[in-house]
Amino acid sequence: MEGKRKIRIGILGFGTVGQGVWKHIKEDRAALERRLGVKLELVRAAVSDLSKKRGVKLAKSKLTDDPYAIVDDPKIDIVCELIGGTKLARKLTLRALANGKTVVTANKALICEHGDELFTAARKEGVHYFFEASVAGGIPIIKTLREGLVANRFPLIYGILNGTSNYILTRMEREGLSFEEIVGDARDLGYVEADESLDLDGWDAAHKAVILAYLAHGKWVNLDEMLVEGIRNITARDVAYASELGYKIKLLAVIARNFNDETLSVRLHPALIKKGEIMAQVDMVFNGVSLTGDVVGTTLLVGRGAGQDATASAVISDIADAVHAIQGAPGPLISEEDEDIYRQLGEGLTLAKPKSVESAYYFRLRVRDEKGVLAKVTKAFSDAGLSVATMIQHEEPSDGSAVLLFTTHVSNEAAAAKAINKLEQLDPVIEAPFLLRIFNAPEM
Ligand SMILES: NC(=O)C1=CN([C@@H]2O[C@H](COP(=O)(O)OP(=O)(O)OC[C@H]3O[C@@H](n4cnc5c(N)ncnc54)[C@H](O)[C@@H]3O)[C@@H](O)[C@H]2O)C=CC1
Numbered sequence: 001m002e003g004k005r006k007i008r009i010g011i012l013g014f015g016t017v018g019q020g021v022w023k024h025i026k027e028d029r030a031a032l033e034r035r036l037g038v039k040l041e042l043v044r045a046a047v048s049d050l051s052k053k054r055g056v057k058l059a060k061s062k063l064t065d066d067p068y069a070i071v072d073d074p075k076i077d078i079v080c081e082l083i084g085g086t087k088l089a090r091k092l093t094l095r096a097l098a099n100g101k102t103v104v105t106a107n108k109a110l111i112c113e114h115g116d117e118l119f120t121a122a123r124k125e126g127v128h129y130f131f132e133a134s135v136a137g138g139i140p141i142i143k144t145l146r147e148g149l150v151a152n153r154f155p156l157i158y159g160i161l162n163g164t165s166n167y168i169l170t171r172m173e174r175e176g177l178s179f180e181e182i183v184g185d186a187r188d189l190g191y192v193e194a195d196e197s198l199d200l201d202g203w204d205a206a207h208k209a210v211i212l213a214y215l216a217h218g219k220w221v222n223l224d225e226m227l228v229e230g231i232r233n234i235t236a237r238d239v240a241y242a243s244e245l246g247y248k249i250k251l252l253a254v255i256a257r258n259f260n261d262e263t264l265s266v267r268l269h270p271a272l273i274k275k276g277e278i279m280a281q282v283d284m285v286f287n288g289v290s291l292t293g294d295v296v297g298t299t300l301l302v303g304r305g306a307g308q309d310a311t312a313s314a315v316i317s318d319i320a321d322a323v324h325a326i327q328g329a330p331g332p333l334i335s336e337e338d339e340d341i342y343r344q345l346g347e348g349l350t351l352a353k354p355k356s357v358e359s360a361y362y363f364r365l366r367v368r369d370e371k372g373v374l375a376k377v378t379k380a381f382s383d384a385g386l387s388v389a390t391m392i393q394h395e396e397p398s399d400g401s402a403v404l405l406f407t408t409h410v411s412n413e414a415a416a417a418k419a420i421n422k423l424e425q426l427d428p429v430i431e432a433p434f435l436l437r438i439f440n441a442p443e444m
């Protein structure tokens with residue numbers, strides 16, 4: 001290693017991911033240095049509380065509670081932003097880029113909200129901004145999309161992009177528990193965001209869908225133009241009912257482009273998916289992304305979507321790319337700085353209105369088990385323009401009510417909303433009607 005260049009790394013935020021990156025670079029340093037042809041120095045990590053006990057032991061001199069001591073340190077080459085959030089993280093990232101540093105991040109919320117500004121800043125400063133860990137944790141999805149599948153245009157990308165939700169849904173299915181009973185375990189395993197609503201209400205996976213949509217289609221989609229629903233309202237009984245109908249419930253991101261009318265639909269919601277589909281077998285903290293390209297056909301990637309080690313793997317892969325870039329190698333084949341390429345991908349593309357999005361549906365209703373109720377309910381469906389495919393009734397002898405489960409043929413969001421509106425006005429319906437979409441995966 002004599003005479004090899006030294007690359008100095010600073011870490012902002014020393015929580016689950018920050019400590020994982022530190023630990024694995026320390027443990028695997030010799031192999032990494034051999035592969036990259038440089039020496040790696042972990043300079044320091046910025047923390048918010050110097051006195052806090054941590055799983056990873058390091059000298060006091062390696063910690064600072066001033067993150068600017070890292071982004072302004074002229075000796076540091078690579079800054080890993082692992083603080084999370086969008087305010088301070090944005091400021092520190094802009095400052096690090098302005099100081100000529102290469103920045104690596106796992107922060108999907110930041111890229112979703114400020115990606116355009118941050119990519120422009122990296123372009124202006126002539127440096128790179130890497131973000132592999134921001135989508136699907138340890139799965140190399142960003143590299144796959146930008147490099148491995150560069151020959152393709154993508155009519156459909158869909159998948160499971162939130163480890164926490166998938167872990168919860170899997171345990172609900174296997175153990176019949178509610179999400180409240182499981183979320184604490186997900187937190188202990190390091191999967192859950194500091195703000196858990198990002199995971200439970202779908203926003204985290206929506207951030208990731210927005211990033212994939214940009215990389216595949218060159219268009220930044222605003223969250224308020226998207227259908228975003230999390231797993232909070234799903235009960236263990238819905239999971240069991242879905243199973244009875246031959247489905248599993250998964251929180252799915254769907255990015256669909258129609259190349260005929262040039263519309264793009266980006267949405268995030270729980271969906272019933274046939275048990276036999278490979279995506280339905282993606283359980284626990286695993287994520288899965290299915291990419292249908294016009295040249296390659298369908299490619300499916302599965303791997304750990306959250307947790308310390310899987311996420312550290314993605315961050316270290318970006319650090320490796322950053323080392324190459326610092327040494328003068330060109331960046332990714334299509335990098336975040338290639339503004340023209342992304343602009344061209346998105347030219348003439350408009351967003352599909354959420355109401356026009358098509359799907360089949362699952363409805364759960366609780367009704368008073370009385371004469372004529374079925375006729376009223378089926379009339380409400382047909383008045384809304386929905387055609388019923390299957391119906392199952394579960395009696396509740398304790399209170400004389402019944403749970404009715406319906407699946408419908410393919411319709412659209414406008415009709416489904418109309419049906420909910422009509423159903424909740426029916427006198428025998430005694431609980432807010434509940435709907436889930438059914439996702440029919442295309443043949444591979
Ligand atoms: N945990 C996971 O499985 C994954 C996390 N991510 C992302 O990685 C980032 C970090 O996540 P985690 O490590 O899980 O979060 P975390 O909450 O465990 O760690 C963040 C750390 O940053 C520290 N911090 C906050 N403000 C600070 C400041 N002003 N100065 C210094 N330190 C400060 C916090 O004290 C905390 O220790 C987030 O953007 C998250 O979305 C991405 C993929 C997976």
Ligand SMILES: N[C@@H](CC=O)C(=O)O
Binds near residue numbers: 199
């Ligand atoms: N909270 C996120 C962490 C990884 O992005 C998740 O559960 O997927």
Ligand code: NA
Binds near residue numbers: 133135137139140314
């Ligand atoms: Na990834």
